[in-house]
Amino acid sequence: MALRSTNHNTKPTMIRRPPTVFCYICGREYGTKSISIHEPQCLKKWHNENNLLPKELRRPVPKKPEVRTITAKGFYDLDALNEAAWTSAQSQLVPCHVCGRTFLPDRLxxxxxSCKPKAAK
Structure with a gap:
């Protein structure tokens, strides 16, 4: 959050960022209004890219996490939703069999x- 002061004699006021939601497919952040537009497009792109991969790197279709997103007071629990979406997106990463780093399959x-095993000393 950024601090903003209108003049030098008053206390700074906090500027709140609008709430954002993580995409459960790609892990990027989107506004609460645009996530519903993004997700179907992202899933279509995911299918296209997954179909181009060698069979051994193809992944099962990501499932949207089922999270109880309404709190007792009737508000959305964005933290729980974001945590589940982030975990889902991270599960799409594939480890390199040489170094163990994780990548999206097309980047792997x-x-x-260029990944070579480290030389024995």
Missing amino acids: IVHQR
């Missing part, structure tokens, strides 16, 4: 071209 292919 590029990484593996």
Whole structure:
């Protein structure tokens, strides 16, 4: 949150960022209004990219996490929703069999071209 002061004699006021939600597919942040537009497009892109991968790197379709997002007071629990979406997006990453770093499958292919085992000392 940014601090803003209108003049030098008053206390700074807090500027709140609008609430954001993580995409459960790609892990990027979107506004609460645009996430419903993004998710179907992201899933379509995911299918297209997954189908281009070698069979051994293809992944199961990501499932939208089921999180109880309404609190007792009737508000959305964005923290719980974001945590579940972030975990889902991270589960899409595939580890390199040489170094163990994780990548999206299409990026893993590029990484593996240059990843070499460390020389024994």
